[in-house]
Amino acid sequence: MAAYVSSIFVFLVTTKTKFAALSDKLHIPPEWLKLAGEGDEAAFTDIMQQVLPLLEVITGKIVQSPDAVRDILQETMIRVWVNRDKLPELEKPLPWLKRVALNETFTWLHQRARHNKLFLPLETDAPLEADVTDLVSLRETQEILRQAIEELPPQRKMIYHMSRVQGMKSPEIADALQLSHGYVKNALTAALAFLRERLAAAGKFMLLYFL
Amino acid sequence: MEESRLRYLVAQWQQSALTEDEQRELTVFLAKPESRSQFVALMSDVAGEDEGRYAFDANTWMPVINNALQADKHMQPVLVPTRRQPLRWLAAAAVAAMLVSVAVIYITKDKGDQTLVADSGATSPANVAPGQDVAVLTLSDGSTVRLDSAGRQTIQQGKTVVNQQNGSLEYVADDNAGQVTYNTLTVPRGGQFQVVLPDGTKVWLNAASSLVYPTAFTEKERVVEIKGQGYFEVARNTSQPFVVKVNGMEVQVLGTSFDVMAYPEEQSINTTLVNGSVKVKYGGLAQQLRPGQQAILDNATLNLTIQQADTDQVIAWKTGFFEFDNEDLSTIMRQVARWYDIEVNLNNTKTARRFGGRISRKLPLSEVLNMLSEGGVSFQLKGRTLDVSTVK
Numbered sequence: 217m218a219a220y221v222s223s224i225f226v227f228l229v230t231t232k233t234k235f236a237a238l239s240d241k242l243h244i245p246p247e248w249l250k251l252a253g254e255g256d257e258a259a260f261t262d263i264m265q266q267v268l269p270l271l272e273v274i275t276g277k278i279v280q281s282p283d284a285v286r287d288i289l290q291e292t293m294i295r296v297w298v299n300r301d302k303l304p305e306l307e308k309p310l311p312w313l314k315r316v317a318l319n320e321t322f323t324w325l326h327q328r329a330r331h332n333k334l335f336l337p338l339e340t341d342a343p344l345e346a347d348v349t350d351l352v353s354l355r356e357t358q359e360i361l362r363q364a365i366e367e368l369p370p371q372r373k374m375i376y377h378m379s380r381v382q383g384m385k386s387p388e389i390a391d392a393l394q395l396s397h398g399y400v401k402n403a404l405t406a407a408l409a410f411l412r413e414r415l416a417a418a419g420k421f422m423l424l425y426f427l
Numbered sequence: 428m429e430e431s432r433l434r435y436l437v438a439q440w441q442q443s444a445l446t447e448d449e450q451r452e453l454t455v456f457l458a459k460p461e462s463r464s465q466f467v468a469l470m471s472d473v474a475g476e477d478e479g480r481y482a483f484d485a486n487t488w489m490p491v492i493n494n495a496l497q498a499d500k501h502m503q504p505v506l507v508p509t510r511r512q513p514l515r516w517l518a519a520a521a522v523a524a525m526l527v528s529v530a531v532i533y534i535t536k537d538k539g540d541q542t543l544v545a546d547s548g549a550t551s552p553a554n555v556a557p558g559q560d561v562a563v564l565t566l567s568d569g570s571t572v573r574l575d576s577a578g579r580q581t582i583q584q585g586k587t588v589v590n591q592q593n594g595s596l597e598y599v600a601d602d603n604a605g606q607v608t609y610n611t612l613t614v615p616r617g618g619q620f621q622v623v624l625p626d627g628t629k630v631w632l633n634a635a636s637s638l639v640y641p642t643a644f645t646e647k648e649r650v651v652e653i654k655g656q657g658y659f660e661v662a663r664n665t666s667q668p669f670v671v672k673v674n675g676m677e678v679q680v681l682g683t684s685f686d687v688m689a690y691p692e693e694q695s696i697n698t699t700l701v702n703g704s705v706k707v708k709y710g711g712l713a714q715q716l717r718p719g720q721q722a723i724l725d726n727a728t729l730n731l732t733i734q735q736a737d738t739d740q741v742i743a744w745k746t747g748f749f750e751f752d753n754e755d756l757s758t759i760m761r762q763v764a765r766w767y768d769i770e771v772n773l774n775n776t777k778t779a780r781r782f783g784g785r786i787s788r789k790l791p792l793s794e795v796l797n798m799l800s801e802g803g804v805s806f807q808l809k810g811r812t813l814d815v816s817t818v819k
Contacts, residue, residue, distance in 0.1 A: 257496050264492050265483045272488075278470065286491060293495035311471065318467045322457075325466075329457035335450050354494055362501040370787065380500050411499060421463075 242270060244309050253304040254386065255379055255404070260300065264293065267310065271317045278321055288324050290354055292317045295422065298361075298411050301404070316423050323421055357420065364414035368407055375403045428456055433469060550808045555792035558634050558766045560594025562620035567608030567642070574620065584608070587625075587642040597623040598642065607645055613637040614655070617768030619744075624651070627662035628669065631745045634765040635690065656688040658745045661703070673698075676709040676724055685716075686741050692761060696724040699741040707731065743785070749795065750785045756804065760815060767792045768811070775816035776804070 244263055251259035271292065275285045295316050296303075306312050328334045368376060378384045378392070390400040416422045436453050439445045445453065456462050560576035566584050574591055582589040585608065588599040596612065614620050614632045621631050626644050636655025644667065652672040661669045663682025671678040673689045673696055683703025689696040698707050700716040707714050707722040712731045714722050721736035743750035749766075751759055759782060760771045766788060786798055796806045796813075807814045 260496065261492050264488070268488050268492075269483055274470075286487065289488075290491050290494060293491055294498050297495045298499065314471050315467055318470045319463065321470070322463050322466045325457045326460065326463070329454045332454060332458075334454045334457060335445075354498075358498050358501065361499050365499065365501070376499075 242266060242310060246304070249303040249306065249309060253301050255300065260297065263303075263309075264296075267313050270310075271313065274314060275317055275321050279324060284324060287353060288320045289317060291320045291323070291357065291420075294354075294357055294361075295320065295415075295420075298408060298415065299422075301408050312423075319421050319423050356418075357415070360414055360418045360420070361411055364411050365407075367414075368410060372403045372407050375400055376407045379404055428462070428465065430465070430469065433465065437469075550810060552793040552796050552806065552808050552813070553791050555767050555769065555808070555811075557789055557791060558617040558619055558768070560620055561618040562596075562612055562614045562632070564589075564596065565611040565613065567610065584610075584642065594619070595621040595623065598625040600625045600627075601643060607641045607643055609639055609641055611637055611639045615768070616765050624649075624662075626664065626667075626669075629660040631658040633657065633744050634768075653687055653689065655690055656686070656744070658684070658686045658742050660684045676707065679706040679708060681705075686738075686745075688741075690761070690765070693726075695726055697736075697741070698722040698724075699736045699738055701738045701742065744788065747788050748785055749788055752783050753781045754783070755779075755781055756799075756815070756817070759799070760813075763792070763795055764813075767795075769808070770812045772812060772814045775814065777817060780817070 244266060248259045248263050252263055268289065271289055272285060275288050276282070279285055279288065292313075296313065303309065325334065365373065365376065375389055375393070378389045379386065384392070386400045386404060387397050389395075390397040393400070412422050433456070436445070436449055436456075439449060440453065457466070560574075562574045564572040564574055564582070566572070566582075568584075572580075572582055574596065576594050578591050578593065580591045582591070585606070586601050587608075588601070589610075590597045590599065612620060612622050612632065614634060614636045616635045618634050619632060621629065622638065622640075623629050624640055624644075625642065626649055628649070630638055630651075630653075632638055632653075633656035636653065636657055638651060638653050638657060640651040647667065649664070649667055649669040650672065651670070654674075659669075659671065659680070661680045661683050665681055669680040669682075671680065671687060673687055676689075676696055678685070678687060678698055681704060683705055684701040685703070685705055686699045686701070687696070688699075698705065698716065699721040700718050702718045704718075705716050707716065707724070709724055709729070709731055714731055714733055716722055716733065719735055719738060720733055721741070723732050723734065724730075725732075737752060740750045740752050744762075749759075749762060756776055757773055760773060763769070764771045769792070780802060782799065782802055784798060786795055792808075800806065803817060805816050807816075
């Protein structure tokens with residue numbers, strides 16, 4: 217936690233041409249995006265394992281404290297997860313993921329700037345164990361999601377429960393409830409949209425999906 | 428801000444070469460919410476994709492990924508899937524099948540279908556409304572005040588002020604209350620009510636329940652007496668223990684949340700600890716509970732046993748639900764009877780079948796009966812008496 221925020225910004229020297237030349241280096245198979253979009257946790261994990269080292273470097277060059285980087289990317293992961301139904305539609309998933317991370321980076325810097333603490337050392341009164349420090353914003357986000365889920369209409373909540381807690385795929389849910397597959401998919405999409413709405417209403421930045 | 432200016436400032440920052448004025452300029456820029464898009468555009472412009480050729484550090488990042496995956500899983504149970512040890516179950520498989528059908532019924536209700544078959548003399552359960560926030564407050568002089576969900580009033584008795592706001596009653600603490608007097612809050616069948624006692628303790632009373640308490644806690648212990656079922660969130664005060672008396676049993680409390688169910692028609696007094704710590708005492712028996720445990724005092728044998736409980740299920744009534752997990756028909760129907768204020772006749776039921784499921788208590792009786800009729804139970808309502816029979 218001894219990191220200082222002065223010298224936070226370290227410009228990346230990479231040029232746009234280099235960016236274009238290397239853009240296919242880090243490849244996210246569309247199949248993973250499709251599966252993650254359906255709530256497949258393993259596929260989501262695969263994608264994140266692929267992109268996290270990159271996001272870590274990008275964020276780390278701006279915010280040099282590893283704790284702050286983790287805090288920012290924790291929020292980034294949650295943003296991506298509650299937008300999972302949009303992943304298969306993304307034409308360029310990687311730039312979109314970077315933008316989500318950079319938006320969370322801005323949020324972090326913005327909060328410090330608002331309290332005029334941008335050039336002050338990071339607080340040392342926070343607990344030293346690294347995995348405790350990022351819990352504050354995480355807990356807040358978790359609480360917003362928890363409350364939002366409780367406010368879902370009963371049927372939609374049940375479908376969401378079967379999907380998330382019981383790990384059922386949407387055809388299985390449709391089967392169990394004797395509903396059409398499309399109906400279940402719509403219910404899950406609507407539930408996610410509601411969660412996003414609640415996060416946004418609570419001041420959590422939500423990036424739009426088009427890019 | 429001009430893009431070139433921002434690029435310059437950021438580059439200076441990177442070299443720790445910002446003047447105080449420039450630091451201020453950058454702070455002002457980042458403190459403005461509208462700077463977001465310019466910042467993100469600039470940074471993503473320069474961020475490359477070749478930077479990611481580092482190994483994935485699982486120790487650091489797997490917990491972060493998992494936190495994200497868990498973040499939208501926290502919810503009150505909607506359905507009650509198989510849980511606890513199935514050995515105790517008479518027909519675990521049958522229950523599992525039942526759960527699915529209950530779920531289907533719950534879902535399809537919205538589409539609006541038939542009310543139950545009615546013949547002459549029968550009444551429609553669709554017209555039997557669920558319970559409401561109603562109670563009667565009995566003051567120390569014996570006078571009564573009727574409380575209902577729409578009410579807002581202030582009741583003054585001596586130095587004690589009591590405010591009613593809809594389904595909740597709140598006592599205002601008065602340290603100089605003088606003579607201690609006792610009030611009784613009585614909730615009828617088909618009712619529920621909440622009260623905040625003078626020490627800040629909150630009590631939710633279920634249907635057919637009552638609570639006797641002083642208007643000020645001036646004794647060494649804070650003693651209240653309950654009948655029926657209540658959920659307590661006891662305000663912490665270690666120097667003045669809270670004691671709940673229940674049919675000769677005592678629950679001793681420091682600061683905690685727990686549920687007591689002591690209806691005379693039930694088999695046992697169940698004390699369920701949600702969090703904190705309580706001690707259950709009966710005669711010479713005493714048992715300390717840990718969170719998640721339930722003490723069961725059998726009314727017939729007077730045996731006191733401890734078991735693990737599903738606390739969400741026990742206090743489902745407080746959050747507006749019936750929640751059944753592996754319950755027999757008579758246990759379920761007793762809860763239904765208290766809430767809808769009906770009499771239930773179970774003489775024509777012969778079933779070891781058990782039921783599970785969750786349904787809102789705010790629905791009319793017909794919805795709950797429809798849910799149960801899926802499991803081969805049929806109902807006929809005459810006046811306020813419900814005849815229950817099982818098909819085979």
